[in-house]
Amino acid sequence: xxxxxxxxxxxxxxxxxxxxxxxxxxxxxxxxxxxxxxxxxxxxxxxxxxxxxxxxxxxxxxxxxxxxxxxxxxxxxxxxxxxxxxxxxxxxxxxxxxxxxxxxxxxxxxxxxxxxxxxxxxxxxxxxxxxxxxxxxxxxxxxxxxxxxxxxxxxxxxxxxxxxxxxxxxxxxxxxxxxxxxxxxxxxxxxxxxxxxxxxxxxxxxxxxxxxxxxxxxxxxxxxxxxxxxxxxxxxxxxxxxxxxxxxxxxxxxxxxxxxxxxxxxxxxxxxxxxxxxxxxxxxxxxxxxxxxxxxxxxxxxxxxxxxxxxxxxxxxxxxxxxxxxxxxxx
Amino acid sequence: xxxxxxxxxxxxxxxxxxxxxxxxxxxxxxxxxxxxxxxxxxxxxxxxxxxxxxxxxxxxxxxxxxxxxxxxxxxxxxxxxxxxxxxxxxxxxxxxxxxxxxxxxxxxxxxxxxxxxxxxxxxxxxxxxxxxxxxxxxxxxxxxxxxxxxxxxxxxxxxxxxxxxxxxxxxxxxxxxxxxxxxxxxxxxxxxxxxxxxxxxxxxxxxxxxxxxxxxxxxxxxxxxxxxxxxxxxxxxxxxxxxxxxxxxxxxxxxxxxxxxxxxxxxxxxxxxxxxxxxxxxxxxxxxxxxxxxxxxxxxxxxxxxxxxxxxxxxxxxxxxxxxxxxxxxxxxxxxxxxxxxxxxxxxxxxxxxxxxxxxxxxxxxxxxxxxxxxxxxxxxxxxx
Amino acid sequence: xxxxxxxxxxxxxxxxxxxxxxxxxxxxxxxxxxxxxxxxxxxxxxxxxxxxxxxxxxxxxxxxxxxxxxxxxxxxxxxxxxxxxxxxxxxxxxxxxxxxxxxxxxxxxxxxxxxxxxxxxxxxxxxxxxxxxxxxxxxxxxxxxxxxxxxxxxxxxxxxxxxxxxxxxxxxxxxxxxxxxxxxxxxxxxxxxxxxxxxxxxxxxxxxxxxxxxxxxxxxxxxxxxxxxxxxxxxxxxxxxxxxxxxxxxxxxxxxxxxxx
Numbered sequence: 001x002x003x004x005x006x007x008x009x010x011x012x013x014x015x016x017x018x019x020x021x022x023x024x025x026x027x028x029x030x031x032x033x034x035x036x037x038x039x040x041x042x043x044x045x046x047x048x049x050x051x052x053x054x055x056x057x058x059x060x061x062x063x064x065x066x067x068x069x070x071x072x073x074x075x076x077x078x079x080x081x082x083x084x085x086x087x088x089x090x091x092x093x094x095x096x097x098x099x100x101x102x103x104x105x106x107x108x109x110x111x112x113x114x115x116x117x118x119x120x121x122x123x124x125x126x127x128x129x130x131x132x133x134x135x136x137x138x139x140x141x142x143x144x145x146x147x148x149x150x151x152x153x154x155x156x157x158x159x160x161x162x163x164x165x166x167x168x169x170x171x172x173x174x175x176x177x178x179x180x181x182x183x184x185x186x187x188x189x190x191x192x193x194x195x196x197x198x199x200x201x202x203x204x205x206x207x208x209x210x211x212x213x214x215x216x217x218x219x220x221x222x223x224x225x226x227x228x229x230x231x232x233x234x235x236x237x238x239x240x241x242x243x244x245x246x247x248x249x250x251x252x253x254x255x256x257x258x259x260x261x262x263x264x265x266x267x268x269x270x271x272x273x274x275x276x277x278x279x280x281x282x283x284x285x286x287x288x289x290x291x292x293x294x295x296x297x298x299x300x301x302x303x304x305x306x307x308x309x310x311x312x313x314x315x316x317x318x319x320x321x322x323x324x325x326x327x328x329x330x331x
Numbered sequence: 332x333x334x335x336x337x338x339x340x341x342x343x344x345x346x347x348x349x350x351x352x353x354x355x356x357x358x359x360x361x362x363x364x365x366x367x368x369x370x371x372x373x374x375x376x377x378x379x380x381x382x383x384x385x386x387x388x389x390x391x392x393x394x395x396x397x398x399x400x401x402x403x404x405x406x407x408x409x410x411x412x413x414x415x416x417x418x419x420x421x422x423x424x425x426x427x428x429x430x431x432x433x434x435x436x437x438x439x440x441x442x443x444x445x446x447x448x449x450x451x452x453x454x455x456x457x458x459x460x461x462x463x464x465x466x467x468x469x470x471x472x473x474x475x476x477x478x479x480x481x482x483x484x485x486x487x488x489x490x491x492x493x494x495x496x497x498x499x500x501x502x503x504x505x506x507x508x509x510x511x512x513x514x515x516x517x518x519x520x521x522x523x524x525x526x527x528x529x530x531x532x533x534x535x536x537x538x539x540x541x542x543x544x545x546x547x548x549x550x551x552x553x554x555x556x557x558x559x560x561x562x563x564x565x566x567x568x569x570x571x572x573x574x575x576x577x578x579x580x581x582x583x584x585x586x587x588x589x590x591x592x593x594x595x596x597x598x599x600x601x602x603x604x605x606x607x608x609x610x611x612x613x614x615x616x617x618x619x620x621x622x623x624x625x626x627x628x629x630x631x632x633x634x635x636x637x638x639x640x641x642x643x644x645x646x647x648x649x650x651x652x653x654x655x656x657x658x659x660x661x662x663x664x665x666x667x668x669x670x671x672x673x674x675x676x677x678x679x680x681x682x683x684x685x686x687x688x689x690x691x692x693x694x695x696x697x698x699x700x701x702x703x704x705x706x707x708x709x710x711x712x713x714x715x716x
Numbered sequence: 717x718x719x720x721x722x723x724x725x726x727x728x729x730x731x732x733x734x735x736x737x738x739x740x741x742x743x744x745x746x747x748x749x750x751x752x753x754x755x756x757x758x759x760x761x762x763x764x765x766x767x768x769x770x771x772x773x774x775x776x777x778x779x780x781x782x783x784x785x786x787x788x789x790x791x792x793x794x795x796x797x798x799x800x801x802x803x804x805x806x807x808x809x810x811x812x813x814x815x816x817x818x819x820x821x822x823x824x825x826x827x828x829x830x831x832x833x834x835x836x837x838x839x840x841x842x843x844x845x846x847x848x849x850x851x852x853x854x855x856x857x858x859x860x861x862x863x864x865x866x867x868x869x870x871x872x873x874x875x876x877x878x879x880x881x882x883x884x885x886x887x888x889x890x891x892x893x894x895x896x897x898x899x900x901x902x903x904x905x906x907x908x909x910x911x912x913x914x915x916x917x918x919x920x921x922x923x924x925x926x927x928x929x930x931x932x933x934x935x936x937x938x939x940x941x942x943x944x945x946x947x948x949x950x951x952x953x954x955x956x957x958x959x960x961x962x963x964x965x966x967x968x969x970x971x972x973x974x975x976x977x
Binding site: 078079082102103104106107108110111113114115117118119120121122123137140141142143144145146147148149150151152153154155156194195196197198199200201202203209211215239257258263264266271272292293294295301306309310311312313314315316319320323324327328 | 727731732734741809810811814834835837838839840841842843845846847849850851855856857858859872876877878879880881882883884885886887890897937938939940941942943944945946947953954955956960961963964965967968970971974976977
Binding site for chain 2: 902903904905906907908909910913
């Protein structure tokens with residue numbers, strides 16, 4: 001599709017087991033900005049079954065919600081999602097489509113782009129609009145975050161981009177906002193579903209989930225060995241924090257992959273991020289640098305982490321961390 | 332220095348280095364500390380076809396010679412002498428088979444050795460027979476259909492880990508040195524057990540232990556070569572494998588030299604890196620020259636072996652003697668340059684010094700080899716008169 | 717099983733710099749390597765062949781020097797390598813790249829499985845796998861961490877999601893992307909290296925693939941890179957001084973003031 005008459009900003013609102021994921025609200029906040037700059041409408045697109053809080057999508061800024069509700073869509077079967085989204089896009093012709101760069105988003109959104117024959121940027125860290133040219137400016141990391149690229153999709157439409165969770169902030173919900181919920185006529189027989197989900201096995205080893213945590217305590221190579229994560233777990237438990245890690249220590253096997261933060265791990269944006277024994281390689285920073293407050297504890301005064309830290313302690317973490325834990329316990 | 336390697340030799344050398352740096356380096360300290368056999372690394376070497384290097388092409392090997400073996404051993408030794416020993420001994424344990432075995436024997440055992448599926452060991456030393464190898468007491472009495480072995484072998488590398496043991500035993504007690512034969516004994520043969528595993532000063536990841544034979548019956552087709560030629564076969568075997576020990580020594584010395592140079596560049600005392608001090612420069616220059624001289628001698632000896640020359644005793648002894656003495660000196664000097672830090676187990680160089688020592692001792696103690704060189708010199712003088 | 721592995725040759729480091737004059741990446745003096753995540757794809761393909769028989773073909777789109785990546789793949793156990801190279805392929809975004817790869821896969825006989833690495837270390841998009849699947853109209857599974865079973869034209873795999881993993885079944889042929897949890901790539905072998913030296917690597921261009929030059933490369937790309945820059949790291953905060961005791965007290969004080977604890 002290549003037509004400047006395409007209008008509207010769309011956000012694909014991913015749901016999991018009936019609940020809309022936070023990244024959808026984050027994208028609606030940004031989408032609202034983009035739509036306002038382009039003087040156009042913001043729509044959310046949601047596929048699933050018996051989804052709670054559809055109205056919240058409107059409260060968070062959407063003018064319309066395209067909702068396809070069917071038991072067949074409950075498991076996010078990717079062939080069905082791809083087929084239905086392609087159909088909607090071809091029917092309604094939006095100019096921009098955004099989605100979260102989640103496991104699902106990264107798997108099926110490229111297929112939608114390929115089917116619709118348009119351009120897609122992955123894992124964007126920023127989105128802007130050139131209102132005059134009606135172009136979406138997509139900023140994304142390359143080379144592990146060492147180089148930023150600004151991408152456009154000049155001709156083809158819609159312009160598509162995926163964005164990682166925690167890159168943008170949610171807006172305050174406006175309960176009085178009015179909007180339209182449009183039921184999508186999902187016809188199963190129009191699509192072929194080939195892959196089949198047999199079973200889902202949850203694997204969360206720690207008590208506080210990293211993506212939702214307000215405070216994260218993360219460890220890197222400076223911890224020297226797996227056993228020393230115990231020290232961080234203690235601090236985390238005193239603070240009600242989640243435990244994170246760099247790729248280096250996950251690769252060593254000191255802690256599991258769900259705890260990995262960075263370019264090939266999770267992106268987090270807690271209120272407080274405490275980086276212990278982490279040098280601050282760019283591949284890691286990309287995953288946590290938007291945190292509200294970053295505290296770095298490292299014995300190397302030249303470690304790059306200090307360049308992004310709000311508060312830095314140059315010292316021996318094996319002294320500082322237990323001290324911190326002890327004093328916090330006393331309060 | 333330019334050593335005019337062929338493409339194949341360069342490939343072997345660079346792949347051995349890759350394995351050493353990626354697979355051995357991260358675990359060498361732990362293996363040394365625990366005295367643990369490097370099983371995973373052996374599998375990596377096998378997967379990379381490294382055991383095929385010393386097996387002839389007809390038996391699924393790559394038909395490499397002494398030089399090719401030296402290149403692998405040197406690269407492994409640069410990172411860990413213990414891993415190099417574990418690997419190199421397989422060549423030692425296979426050479427008798429390759430040189431003196433029958434077609435049937437070679438077909439039976441060599442393909443598995445080439446694939447790294449079966450490790451080998453060579454057993455001649457005993458409590459009463461170290462340098463005086465002919466003083467062995469282990470017997471192999473001829474019986475119906477085979478030989479019965481009785482005796483104990485001492486300080487055998489790969490004891491317990493290898494499947495195939497090339498054992499030198501007395502088949503005829505009356506003929507002294509001419510009464511020994513070489514017999515292949517498989518692990519698991521009734522009457523064949525292992526004694527204690529030794530705790531060593533160095534090359535600690537290598538497994539060293541006793542082989543105990545108590546009325547161990549071995550089929551007659553396991554005799555390798557001719558009866559009574561056990562010692563001659565063994566002596567010729569050592570002549571061929573000694574450059575490999577030289578290569579091990581060169582590798583260990585090279586590793587130590589690199590550590591010392593790095594350290595000297597980083598360690599700042601009296602306001603400058605210690606490599607700026609003439610006393611340190613002098614030591615490093617001497618170390619580097621010695622290592623290169625040892626390397627050149629080892630490669631020359633290896634090429635002489637590969638040329639098919641009949642007389643190689645002198646050359647291979649020289650290479651081993653010179654290189655091992657260099658390794659001991661260079662590693663000691665490397666620890667000295669690294670000072671207090673060099674003495675600490677956290678730092679790799681003290682291990683290299685401990686590893687180097689054995690190269691002066693095994694496969695012919697240097698004193699014995701010097702004797703042998705002197706004997707060759709006398710023979711040569713005698714021949715020209 | 718006939719397996720195709722798509723691989724890309726990338727610079728051997730992410731520490732790339734921008735030439736301030738041309739505003740392009742400085743590629744000189746940087747060694748090229750197989751994209752690290754593709755080595756897991758190669759290993760998995762070779763393991764599947766060892767389990768089920770068949771053959772593994774590696775395909776890569778790139779300039780002529782990409783041939784070395786294909787030879788390396790052969791030294792790792794791949795049976796043959798095909799280079800897709802043509803001036804018309806240059807400047808391709810992931811769409812145009814996928815189109816070219818799809819044309820190559822169609823030209824190969826009877827593929828049962830196409831395996832790609834999860835993402836490249838230069839582009840970091842992870843698009844090629846899914847787009848290739850869409851263009852070939854094949855089922856697609858992303859982030860495969862284990863291939864549990866292949867039997868009677870069906871495949872059962874484990875794939876990673878944010879909070880755990882899923883067991884997914886798919887008919888073959890299919891396209892998958894794999895993650896590094898799936899295996900440990902092997903080292904090259906001496907015989908593999910010898911084979912890789914003597915192997916012939918066919919080069920397929922626009923003609924061999926029978927594609928419209930306007931539909932590939934830069935002219936076939938939908939996206940454009942308008943600007944690249946190295947992000948600045950400005951010094952942000954306060955380094956707390958003193959003994960560990962002091963530093964910790966100071967920190968707690970600051971965090972309290974900010975309402976963070």
